[in-house]
Amino acid sequence: MTPDPALVSELTSALGADAVLVSAEACAPFECDALNTQRHRPDVVALPRSPGQVMAVLNACRRHATPVVARGAGTGLSGGALPVPGGVLLVLSRLNRIIEIDPARRIARVEPGVTNLEISQAAAPDGLYYAPDPSSQVACTIGGNVAENSGGVHCLKHGLTVHNLLEVRVATIEGDWLTLGSASGEAPGLALLPLFTGSEGMLGVTVEATVQLKPLPERVELVMAAFGDVRRCADAVGRIIAAGIVPAGLEMMDAPAIRAAEAFVHCGYPTDAAALLLCELDGLNHDVQRELGAVQALLHECGATSSRVATDAAERLRMWSGRKSAFPAVGRLAPDYFCMDGTIPRRHLADVLERIGEMSRAAGLPVANVFHAGDGNLHPLILFDAGQPGEVERAEHLGAEILELCVAVGGTVTGEHGVGVEKLGPMCTQFGAAELEAFHALKRAFDPGGLLNPGKAIPTLARCADYGAMRVHGGKLPFAHLPRF
Amino acid sequence: MDRDCTSSLVEQVREASARRLPLRIVGGDTKRFYGRAVEGTALATHEHSGILRHDPAELVLTARGGTPLAEIEAALASKGQRLPFEPPHFGPGATLGGTVACGLSGPARAWSGPLRDFVLGVRVLTGDGRVLRFGGEVMKNVAGYDVARLMAGSLGILGVLLDVSLKVLPLPSGERTLALEMDDAAALARLAELARSALPLSAGSWIDGRAYLRFEGSDATLDEVQRRIGGELVPDARGFWASLREQTHPFFVGDAPLWRCTVPPLAPRLSLAGTPLIEWNGLQRWYRCPPGVTAFEAAAAVGGHATLFRHAPVGVDVFSPLPPAMLRLHHALKREFDPAGILNPGRLYADL
Numbered sequence: 001m002t003p004d005p006a007l008v009s010e011l012t013s014a015l016g017a018d019a020v021l022v023s024a025e026a027c028a029p030f031e032c033d034a035l036n037t038q039r040h041r042p043d044v045v046a047l048p049r050s051p052g053q054v055m056a057v058l059n060a061c062r063r064h065a066t067p068v069v070a071r072g073a074g075t076g077l078s079g080g081a082l083p084v085p086g087g088v089l090l091v092l093s094r095l096n097r098i099i100e101i102d103p104a105r106r107i108a109r110v111e112p113g114v115t116n117l118e119i120s121q122a123a124a125p126d127g128l129y130y131a132p133d134p135s136s137q138v139a140c141t142i143g144g145n146v147a148e149n150s151g152g153v154h155c156l157k158h159g160l161t162v163h164n165l166l167e168v169r170v171a172t173i174e175g176d177w178l179t180l181g182s183a184s185g186e187a188p189g190l191a192l193l194p195l196f197t198g199s200e201g202m203l204g205v206t207v208e209a210t211v212q213l214k215p216l217p218e219r220v221e222l223v224m225a226a227f228g229d230v231r232r233c234a235d236a237v238g239r240i241i242a243a244g245i246v247p248a249g250l251e252m253m254d255a256p257a258i259r260a261a262e263a264f265v266h267c268g269y270p271t272d273a274a275a276l277l278l279c280e281l282d283g284l285n286h287d288v289q290r291e292l293g294a295v296q297a298l299l300h301e302c303g304a305t306s307s308r309v310a311t312d313a314a315e316r317l318r319m320w321s322g323r324k325s326a327f328p329a330v331g332r333l334a335p336d337y338f339c340m341d342g343t344i345p346r347r348h349l350a351d352v353l354e355r356i357g358e359m360s361r362a363a364g365l366p367v368a369n370v371f372h373a374g375d376g377n378l379h380p381l382i383l384f385d386a387g388q389p390g391e392v393e394r395a396e397h398l399g400a401e402i403l404e405l406c407v408a409v410g411g412t413v414t415g416e417h418g419v420g421v422e423k424l425g426p427m428c429t430q431f432g433a434a435e436l437e438a439f440h441a442l443k444r445a446f447d448p449g450g451l452l453n454p455g456k457a458i459p460t461l462a463r464c465a466d467y468g469a470m471r472v473h474g475g476k477l478p479f480a481h482l483p484r485f
Numbered sequence: 486m487d488r489d490c491t492s493s494l495v496e497q498v499r500e501a502s503a504r505r506l507p508l509r510i511v512g513g514d515t516k517r518f519y520g521r522a523v524e525g526t527a528l529a530t531h532e533h534s535g536i537l538r539h540d541p542a543e544l545v546l547t548a549r550g551g552t553p554l555a556e557i558e559a560a561l562a563s564k565g566q567r568l569p570f571e572p573p574h575f576g577p578g579a580t581l582g583g584t585v586a587c588g589l590s591g592p593a594r595a596w597s598g599p600l601r602d603f604v605l606g607v608r609v610l611t612g613d614g615r616v617l618r619f620g621g622e623v624m625k626n627v628a629g630y631d632v633a634r635l636m637a638g639s640l641g642i643l644g645v646l647l648d649v650s651l652k653v654l655p656l657p658s659g660e661r662t663l664a665l666e667m668d669d670a671a672a673l674a675r676l677a678e679l680a681r682s683a684l685p686l687s688a689g690s691w692i693d694g695r696a697y698l699r700f701e702g703s704d705a706t707l708d709e710v711q712r713r714i715g716g717e718l719v720p721d722a723r724g725f726w727a728s729l730r731e732q733t734h735p736f737f738v739g740d741a742p743l744w745r746c747t748v749p750p751l752a753p754r755l756s757l758a759g760t761p762l763i764e765w766n767g768l769q770r771w772y773r774c775p776p777g778v779t780a781f782e783a784a785a786a787v788g789g790h791a792t793l794f795r796h797a798p799v800g801v802d803v804f805s806p807l808p809p810a811m812l813r814l815h816h817a818l819k820r821e822f823d824p825a826g827i828l829n830p831g832r833l834y835a836d837l
Contacts, residue, residue: 105750106681128681149627156624162631163602176810183749184768188790188805189815189833190643191588191601194634198627215683238542244565244655246544284683286705290658343623345543375624376543415625423628430628435617438821439629445817458629 003043007064011046011088014056019094021045030071030089034136035079035422037392042069042083049094051207055171057090058205062173067454070201072113072144075136077339078420080147080200080456087454092143095207098122106213107166107183112143112206116150119211128213131158134416135324143206149198151416153249153323156374157282160416162197164212170196170204173447183210195442200418200457203446217282220248221292222316225299225307226273230254233275234349236302237373240279241346243298245291249280250374251323254353257330257368257381261322264329269322270306277304277373278323280316326370327381334366334383336392338399341423342406343377343415352409356380356402363398365391377415378406404429419457428464436461487535489549491616491647497528498645499614502825510641510829512551513578516587518795520640520832521803530582530645536560537648538622545605545622546653550582550646557581561653569597569654573730582646588638591730592688592699595680595765601637603652609636609644612823622650641829642837643822657701660687662722663714665696669763670754672696676766677751684710690729691763692736699726729764732795736762741773742796744780748789755783781805804833812837 003022011020021027022044032039046057061068067087074081083089096113103126108119116137119130133152134140140150146168149161158164167181181193196203227233233252240247253261253269253276262269269276277299281291292309299307310316322329331337344352353369360367366383380402384395403413403426413419413426427436439458443450459467501508507525511517534551541564548557554574561567571591572584585607590599606620609632620626620633636646667675672691679686679698685706688699697719700710711718719725728734737743746755747769755761757780761770772780776798784791784805793803807815812834819826819837831837 103681104677107750149631151625159598159602160625162634163598172810174810176813178810178814179808182747182788182790184747184752184789185599186747186768186790188792189807189811190639190818191635191637192811192814194601194631194637197631199630203630215681218683241544242542244658246654284685284702284706284709286709287685287702290703290705343625345540345545345622347540347543372625377623377625410621411623412621412626412628414628415623416627418627419629427628432618434615435619435629438611438615438617438632441821442630442632442818445814445821 004064004066007060007066007088008044010060011044011057014060015046015048015053019047019049021047030074030083030091033071033074033076033079033081035077035082035420038079038082038421040083040085042089043086044088045091046088047091047094051095051169051171054090054092054095054205054207055175057088058171058173059175061088061451062175062449065449065451067451068173069453070143070147070205072141073115073139075140076144076148076420077341077417078414078422080418080420080453082421084454090205092141092205099208101126103128105183107210108213109208109210110142111208112146113141116140116142116145123213124216127216129216130211131164131214132161135327142209142211146197146206146209147199147201148416148418151372151377153251153372155372156250157246157248158214162194165193165197165209166212167210168193168196168206169208171207172204173449173452178204198418200420201453202443202457203452219285219288220280220282220316221288222310222319223279223292223295223299223307224310224319225277225279225304226270227275227277227303228273228305230275230353231350232303233277234346236277236299236304237349238346239298239302240295241374243294245294247279247374248282249278251278252276252371252373253323253326254369256366257326257370260329260333260368261326264332265321265325267318267322273305278319323370330368330381330383335385335387337384338382338395339417340380340382340399340402341377341414341417342403342411343375344406344409344411346373346376348409349373352378352405355405359398359401363394365395365398372415375415376411400426421456424459424463425467427459428467433461433464436464486532488532490533490551494528494530494533494610494645494647495614495616498610498612501526501827502613505825505827507827507830510586510645512580512583513553513576515574515576515579516583519587521835522799523829523832525830528645531578531580533647539564541566543622544624544653545650547622547648547650548581549648550580552581554579554581554584562656565656566653567656568603568651570594570600570603571597571730572600573732575731581649585637585646585649586639586641592690592726592764595689595768596687597654601634604634604637604649605652606650607633607636607646608648610647611644612825612828616647620650624652640832642819642833644828657687658703659707660699660701660722661707661711662697662699662719662725663711663716664719665698665716666694667696668694669760672763673751673767680750680766686766688726689766692734697725729762734762736771739773740796742776743794744772744774745792745794746770746772746780746784746789748784748787752787752789755780755787757783802835807834
């Protein structure tokens with residue numbers, strides 16, 4: 001689609017010619033985020049350098065009734081930054097200043113294009129760090145973290161983005177500046193900061209974020225335990241938490257994931273185990289010592305076939321390396337994979353893994369599982385070959401079945417990757433028409449013209465009607481009363 | 486008493502909506518003083534009560550909005566768990582719904598995080614009688630907008646909280662409170678310094694020339710902390726913290742307007758007369774001001790906000806004013822959740 005020349009000239013005069021891309025070659029690198037099965041080359045890419053220029057882009061888009069999609073580093077896994085036809089892609093990577101690190105107040109104030117890891121690196125000399133650590137933390141930006149409410153492996157104890165965010169400054173498509181939250185953590189009026197966090201770029205554009213920094217723990221220990229069956233491992237997870245211990249990280253892998261990780265990074269995982277548990281404890285010396293003893297005793301009671309405490313930081317990093325490279329490791333086993341992101345109440349873990357195994361066999365597609373066990377966030381990786389006729393569809397179908405299973409046991413279709421375009425269908429199984437309508441109404445309050453990231457995050461009722469038609473369960477057709485378009 | 490009163494509540498709200506009659510949502514009626522006064526027929530929620538689910542290994546509790554807070558805390562304590570935000574009750578009848586709607590946190594706020602951090606899901610009755618479910622009973626959930634946390638502190642203007650799911654945490658293995666003599670300026674510096682150390686400071690306050698520091702952890706940790714910090718062990722520490730949380734401490738006695746100021750870390754003394762009671766390592770400061778004095782400007786001058794918490798004259802604004810764009814957004818959200826404007830009208834801001 002040819003971009004509107006009046007819009008392009010308006011953007012160029014506000015941002016400068018080098019900050020507005022329109023040629024096919026220049027725009028091509030922005031055609032997808034980390035969900036690379038879906039692509040659309042943007043017609044216009046705007047690269048503002050300041051909050052004022054961000055607002056200029058939004059104002060221009062509003063005046064020209066042109067959709068606009070905000071993008072950080074493009075590491076999102078659900079297509080949240082996928083360009084929309086006829087729209088502007090607003091790339092925030094040039095707003096990359098750390099405005100201040102204030103160790104005495106334990107806060108960092110940053111522009112949206114600063115990467116997650118940069119904050120911790122900048123704070124480290126003062127003995128502080130930024131707790132949320134998504135696996136993409138070297139590349140992903142804080143603006144994207146806010147949009148997705150990103151998590152990581154330390155969420156159970158140290159929280160998600162929403163728990164570590166104090167204030168964001170937002171530019172709205174209506175041309176308003178909003179300050180949500182405050183440096184004190186308390187702000188008058190409705191709790192709009194948590195509402196905005198994880199809203200996937202549908203409500204406004206973050207131009208500045210103030211985050212809470214935490215003191216680096218005095219002591220960290222990592223225990224690795226192997227189990228002969230998944231059920232015992234799942235039981236150990238519940239027992240540790242019921243014993244009053246909140247580990248900093250509690251990660252589980254199944255046999256296919258263990259073997260793939262070991263083959264990839266040779267980190268010393270027992271390849272004959274059915275399940276592997278990594279339990280990280282952090283805090284003060286005495287507390288960690290006490291918890292370590294308790295965890296080791298529980299692991300033994302729960303039938304761990306072996307357990308090992310990392311002797312030093314180097315071994316700890318090596319033990320983590322397998323888990324942290326699980327996605328690319330599994331990715332080597334097949335030409336393509338889909339990464340699912342459901343969350344379930346932990347008590348259903350063993351049953352859900354068993355059921356996923358049955359579904360995998362029925363679909364003829366292997367599935368490896370890695371699991372943020374502490375907070376119930378499951379990442380089944382479905383292996384397939386897009387080159388084989390029908391396999392993409394079979395993999396998508398299997399993925400949808402797995403997410404429906406997560407909903408059926410009281411969980412959710414996405415724990416941390418977001419809905420984007422990827423999970424619009426499965427959203428229809430989690431929410432009824434009334435909730436979806438409320439979500440659309442909520443967006444209207446921020447974006448009456450529906451110009452910000454249109455078509456993402458919340459499915460239309462018509463889409464759910466179609467999704468229902470494709471996926472009839474137990475003779476019950478969801479949204480049967482709705483018209484189809 | 487376990488009872489599901491959803492249908493009766495829906496019926497009452499629908500009828501009021503049809504007749505455009507304002508409703509004043511009442512749980513235990515323990516926090517009526519908080520927010521602006523509401524004129525309206527009482528919508529009683531306390532009979533809609535009962536803990537629906539609590540599996541200690543999941544760290545999640547779900548209960549009906551009318552469930553007494555005391556019942557929830559007792560159920561959690563029996564399994565070695567607690568509400569990490571240490572909410573005030575302000576009376577024996579406090580309910581879960583009222584607690585979440587007021588969004589108030591107690592002394593542990595600066596350590597554990599505010600109430601809204603622990604809200605995982607809600608079932609809510611909107612002003613036009615829709616029953617909607619948002620969030621869920623799992624820790625990590627980014628499906629749809631986070632309407633559940635939006636309800637925290639919304640003072641009932643968007644909906645009636647039917648059920649709430651909260652993240653809960655284990656009780657600490659031990660607690661110890663130490664008191665040190667110092668003035669308020671020294672206390673603010675000391676509290677901020679401790680908050681940036683790795684020490685487990687679970688509450689920090691200052692009143693009448695003494696800083697009170699509560700630490701949690703194992704006995705070995707607490708012994709070490711006590712060696713490092715010094716000070717005097719406070720005998721009835723539980724009672725002391727309860728007197729701050731429940732505002733039974735002598736500071737809170739009397740009819741002088743009570744102002745709550747929340748300010749950034751290390752904010753200097755506010756330009757208000759009188760000596761404050763300081764909580765949350767300096768982030769929350771209470772003042773007793775003469776009638777007619779407002780703290781909005783003094784708090785704003787250091788980047789904070791103020792609330793006229795108790796003893797407000799009828800009709801005055803009690804929360805720091807919102808900028809026009811924020812206020813417009815509040816009205817837009819109110820229209821979507823409560824189109825007839827019947828739920829707690831004016832409790833948060835006039836005309837909202």
